[in-house]
Amino acid sequence: MNKKEEEKGIGSVAFLIVIASIQAILFLFLLLVYIRTSYRRSMVGITLDQKKAYIQQTVDNLVQDLDDLHDALPKEQAEKLFRQSIDQHYYGENSYIWVKKVLNYEGGDNYAVTLMHPRDKSMEGKYLSTNEKLSGIFHNKEELDGILRDGQVFTKIVFRNEAGEEVDEKIIYSKLYKPYDWVISMDLDVEDIKKDVHFMDKTIQKINYRILFFLGGIFTFVIVSLNLVLFYRSRRKYVSRIQELSEENAMDELTGAKSxxxxxxxxxxxxxxxxxxxxxxxxxxxxxxxxxxxxxxxxxxxxxxxxxxxxxxxxxxxxxxxxxxxxxxxxxxxxxxxxxxxxxxxxxxxxxxxxxxxxxxxxxxxxxxxxxxxxxxxxxxxxxxxxxxxxxxxxxxxxxxxxxxxxxxxxxxxxxxxxx
CATH class of the missing domain: 3.30.70.270 (Reverse transcriptase/Diguanylate cyclase domain)
Known part of the structure; x- marks a missing residue:
């Protein structure tokens, strides 16, 4: 091989290295975009599940507390203390507790009446109907069917503007307390969750751009691959060690209580x-x-x-x-x-x-x-x-x-x- 052919061969290898580097960076860019999109979707789902578990636990705890009051006190006194409890608690800017009393389990007009509504006192005393539509669905009927079937139910209401576009969405958890014929409900605003995830998404986006800028300084696919391998190996060891330390320190060996x-x-x-x-x-x-x-x-x-x-x-x-x-x-x-x-x-x-x-x-x-x-x-x-x-x-x-x-x-x- 003469010098010209050798230089041509070296140039071809260099060109292939550049192409491989560009492909690697492009691949990593697309991977980051995919991770960001997947992260956003998973975070919405995870956060929604956590919020649903929170409102369910809150209502279940209130029902348990009401049952304790029912066992210990006359109904009027138990109801008064329960009302004071939900009036005094703050559950977030767009989340609250309300209570309705079921008058007719078969549904229809005036099947229930709103007893407690800390956020809007004008709602108290208002009669409800399963024949009434809310945002295009028979929400009261869906809720009544659910509590009759399981004693508790998650329902969803989607609010739309005049053009039919979705503007808000609420998820409601309701549970029946049969001794009083009460349905205790709590809601969460899905839009708030999306806003929180959007804020986190912006932060992740900034981090992704910084990572991409850093990767732009890497010119060979081999170096990129090597760094990724070393990073993931180190991360696995770190996570494994953290888990070991966490298990060692989480429990008190003698009593079984938390350490x-x-x-x-x-x-x-x-x-x-x-x-x-x-x-x-x-x-x-x-x-x-x-x-x-x-x-x-x-x-x-x-x-x-x-x-x-x-x-x-x-x-x-x-x-x-x-x-x-x-x-x-x-x-x-x-x-x-x-x-x-x-x-x-x-x-x-x-x-x-x-x-x-x-x-x-x-x-x-x-x-x-x-x-x-x-x-x-x-x-x-x-x-x-x-x-x-x-x-x-x-x-x-x-x-x-x-x-x-x-x-x-x-x-x-x-x-x-x-x-x-």
């Missing part, structure tokens, strides 16, 4: 949720009364059994959606989600009663344990999640000071503690 590290993440998430959408949680700090005496008298092994027994009783008393955390020694935190003061007080008393009524055996001897509880919720001026823990801890100290085996809530207005 303190996991608890800090849970508290931070609850605090951010409160700051972002205004949904509060109640934080309970508790420990075993006279726990040191159990260790001194029966040994540390039995003390460990006491802690295991305590966690089991607490987990059986609170909801499965609540979190029980071992904070240290015989101190435990419990995070109760979406509860106001009235229901938090009730749960605290249930825990105290459950622990006291479930003795633990030591040989032939049955020992009665008790716990003291201090609790509080997040405040508007809290700068971090630690502040609610400090308030709950001070309330716990006060519960012990006043005799133990009881729960006390931190008084937000007077900076004192009230016996609950």
């Amino acid at each position: 303190r590290k996991a608890g800090k993440r849970i508290l931070e998430h609850s605090y951010n949720r409160y700051k972002t959408i205004g949904v509060n949680a109640k934080i309970l700090m508790m420990d075993v009364d006279y726990f040191k005496s159990y260790n001194d008298r029966y040994g540390h092994s039995f003390g460990d059994q006491c802690l295991q027994h305590l966690v089991k009783v607490i987990q059986e008393t609170v909801r499965s959606s609540d979190d029980v955390i071992r904070w240290g020694g015989d101190e435990f935190l419990c995070v109760l989600y979406d509860l106001n003061d009235l229901y938090a007080e009730k749960v605290c008393n249930k825990i105290c009663e459950a622990v006291a009524s479930h003795p633990i055996k030591h040989g032939e001897e049955e020992l009665n344990m008790t716990v003291s509880i201090g609790y509080s919720g997040f405040h508007e001026n809290d700068e971090d999640a630690e502040e609610v823990v400090k308030r709950a801890d001070r309330a716990l100290y006060d519960a012990k000071y006043h005799g133990r085996n009881q729960a006390m809530m931190y008084d937000e207005e007077n900076d004192i503690y009230r016996e609950r």
Whole structure:
């Protein structure tokens, strides 16, 4: 091969490398576009499923609370407290709770009447019909058929302008409380979800452009491929290690409760949720009364059994959606989600009663344990999640000071503690 042919061969190889590089960059560009499109679709679906689960859990919790009130109080008093509860809660700018009473399960005109509507009081007392269309569909009939069939139902309403174009879409979850013939409903605005995803999509788009600009500086397909291989291998190892550490740190080995590290993440998430959408949680700090005496008298092994027994009783008393955390020694935190003061007080008393009524055996001897509880919720001026823990801890100290085996809530207005 002469020099001219050699140069021609080198030029051909260089040309092929350039073509391969351009093809690689074009492929990556198209891949990024595809990923962005797929991401947007999946995020809309994932976010919608999360929001639907949230409104379903919220309504189901309200029905459970109403059932507790129904068992404990006369109907008028239970209804009054329930109304106060939904009036005081904020569920977001475009989401709210409303209640209707079914008068005729066969449907028709005046089959139901709106009892509670915190967002629009003028709706209260309005009679409803299954023969009436809303945005082109018989929504009331669809809802009634669903609750008669399953006791609960998701429905959808699409609002259109005069030109027939879709302008808004709402998804509604409704559940029947048969003792009162009430249908409790909550909605979510799909347009809000799309706006949130659109904002995230813009952020992803900016990131994609930066990645593309970076890849434009890579001239060979081999280098691009090598970097991608190294990146994905490193990422897999990183994700695997993170999962290992997460599994190691998530649970307390002795009691089966969440670990303190996991608890800090849970508290931070609850605090951010409160700051972002205004949904509060109640934080309970508790420990075993006279726990040191159990260790001194029966040994540390039995003390460990006491802690295991305590966690089991607490987990059986609170909801499965609540979190029980071992904070240290015989101190435990419990995070109760979406509860106001009235229901938090009730749960605290249930825990105290459950622990006291479930003795633990030591040989032939049955020992009665008790716990003291201090609790509080997040405040508007809290700068971090630690502040609610400090308030709950001070309330716990006060519960012990006043005799133990009881729960006390931190008084937000007077900076004192009230016996609950």
